[in-house]
Amino acid sequence: MIQNARVVAALSMRSLRQAFRRPQFLMPIIVFPSLFLTVNVGGAGRATDIPAFPDVAGFLDFELAGAIVQSTMLSAVSGGIALALDIESGFMDRLIAAPIPRTAIVVGRLATTAVMGVIAGVWFVSIGLIFGAEIQGGVPGALLVIVFAAATAAAWGGFGAALALRSGTVSVVQGIFPIVFVIIFLSSAFFPANLLLEPAKSISDWNPMSFIAEGIRDPIVSSISAEPVLEAVAAIAGVMALGALLSIWGLRKRLAT
Amino acid sequence: MRGTWLLMRRAINEVIRVPGAAIPGILAPTLFLLGLTAVFGKLTLLPGFSTSDFMAFILPISVMQSATFSGAATGVNLARDIEQGWFDRLYVSPLSRQALLAGHVFSASLRALMPITAVVTIAVIFGVSIQGPDSLLLAVLLAAAFAATVACYATILALHFRTQQAAPLMQAGAFMLVLFTTSYAPLDLLTGWFQEVARYNPVRFIVEGVRQMSVYGVDWTHTWRALAALAFLAVFFGTLAMRGLVRASDPKA
Numbered sequence A: 001m002i003q004n005a006r007v008v009a010a011l012s013m014r015s016l017r018q019a020f021r022r023p024q025f026l027m028p029i030i031v032f033p034s035l036f037l038t039v040n041v042g043g044a045g046r047a048t049d050i051p052a053f054p055d056v057a058g059f060l061d062f063e064l065a066g067a068i069v070q071s072t073m074l075s076a077v078s079g080g081i082a083l084a085l086d087i088e089s090g091f092m093d094r095l096i097a098a099p100i101p102r103t104a105i106v107v108g109r110l111a112t113t114a115v116m117g118v119i120a121g122v123w124f125v126s127i128g129l130i131f132g133a134e135i136q137g138g139v140p141g142a143l144l145v146i147v148f149a150a151a152t153a154a155a156w157g158g159f160g161a162a163l164a165l166r167s168g169t170v171s172v173v174q175g176i177f178p179i180v181f182v183i184i185f186l187s188s189a190f191f192p193a194n195l196l197l198e199p200a201k202s203i204s205d206w207n208p209m210s211f212i213a214e215g216i217r218d219p220i221v222s223s224i225s226a227e228p229v230l231e232a233v234a235a236i237a238g239v240m241a242l243g244a245l246l247s248i249w250g251l252r253k254r255l256a257t
Numbered sequence B: 001m002r003g004t005w006l007l008m009r010r011a012i013n014e015v016i017r018v019p020g021a022a023i024p025g026i027l028a029p030t031l032f033l034l035g036l037t038a039v040f041g042k043l044t045l046l047p048g049f050s051t052s053d054f055m056a057f058i059l060p061i062s063v064m065q066s067a068t069f070s071g072a073a074t075g076v077n078l079a080r081d082i083e084q085g086w087f088d089r090l091y092v093s094p095l096s097r098q099a100l101l102a103g104h105v106f107s108a109s110l111r112a113l114m115p116i117t118a119v120v121t122i123a124v125i126f127g128v129s130i131q132g133p134d135s136l137l138l139a140v141l142l143a144a145a146f147a148a149t150v151a152c153y154a155t156i157l158a159l160h161f162r163t164q165q166a167a168p169l170m171q172a173g174a175f176m177l178v179l180f181t182t183s184y185a186p187l188d189l190l191t192g193w194f195q196e197v198a199r200y201n202p203v204r205f206i207v208e209g210v211r212q213m214s215v216y217g218v219d220w221t222h223t224w225r226a227l228a229a230l231a232f233l234a235v236f237f238g239t240l241a242m243r244g245l246v247r248a249s250d251p252k253a
Helices: A002-021 A023-049 A059-089 A091-097 A102-130 A138-167 A170-174 A177-185 A200-204 A208-221 A226-256 B002-017 B019-045 B054-084 B086-092 B097-125 B133-161 B164-179 B192-200 B202-216 B220-249
Strands: none
Touching: A002 A059, A002 A102, A023 A059, A023 A102, A023 B019, A023 B164, A023 B192, A059 A091, A059 A102, A059 A138, A059 A170, A059 A177, A059 A208, A091 A102, A102 A138, A102 A226, A138 A170, A138 A208, A138 A226, A177 B019, A208 A226, B002 B054, B002 B097, B019 B054, B019 B097, B054 B086, B054 B097, B054 B133, B054 B164, B054 B202, B097 B133, B097 B220, B133 B164, B133 B202, B133 B220, B164 B202, B192 B202, B202 B220
């Protein structure tokens, strides 16, 4: 068990160093969501004047959750791309030949994605506080946001890893970038569900990303309430379970080739 | 003139021979058009919003996004030509530097026509009303000219970095210029410092010029402001691109 943890930690540290050495991995995670947050808040900031808009201190407070989930999903894709790069470069074959558990290879990568989620959470909470947002849930609320960001990144990371393992090519994993935006646009991540247009409104009621975004938003705009938090936990668990299953399937297929 | 045309034809051949390469340039603006309309569509309920149809309001952003990606793609292709040594061959050819630059940047205008047409067609299918053929023609011309301007900006980066890895900087940098305008709402409804950035961003006038197609209809004020902003950007980026080209071909210059 301890041996496995060491392998996961070592692989995770390697992936983290790799991410920080290549700015093209960090740029989509931090820079793009920050720019979109700026444009959304500056461009649609008066949305809080719409009568049906929820009671919030400011539009930035509302949008932070959207920026965080966007960043975590892009972390997941970046993690998948990095894994696909390892496969293309032959590093994965060396790991498979090494006397380590196969699952540690994927878990190590997902641990890195979770760390990227923490970085995203800390970044956006900090940006929010600097530019005048208020975390109504206080320090526990901010910590909950960061924990949710880490878990969300790891959960979606399973899908990125599965795709990388199954395809083994960077271009295929890169190709899912548009899907990230589709999932987010069809959720309440950027705007209240009751103000979305159809069919996004109906789809957002079932989209797990809506529950995750509301769970992250709740400690920021009100306080820590049981219902949105539990719904977010359930949604993250569901996404994580499906991602893990797909990753295991992808790993088996890769080992069989 | 002939050299410029041949370079433009070469760029168009790339699109014709690999039509699949045009798909991302159509997919991303379409996704933004439909996605942003679904998300921010109720912004039109705000008092002072200039139209009740948000898709009509945001369509110019998708059109400009198409132009931006086409312009940036020209820069990426130039960086590829530099990496592969093809551009060195053009340097030693009897082609003037002006013709070389013109061939590259005007090919962006031609390449932009396909995604612009696709995005406008999709918007019309989803119910956007075009304010007349003159406004449509003007919008297409403005967006195609903007693609050439973005190509100048991308050329500067390609000549500086000399690698395709500068692609995100070409695409994201130019697209942000488009987004930091009246992209989501009229100027009076923007907030904070973003409103001031949008007020003085010259790309805003081009966006408003293109918006004549789906919201305002053609009027002289929007048109001359768009043309003036385009001329300013074209001279600014064109001069820098030309300087970069001369320096790259003759390091002593």
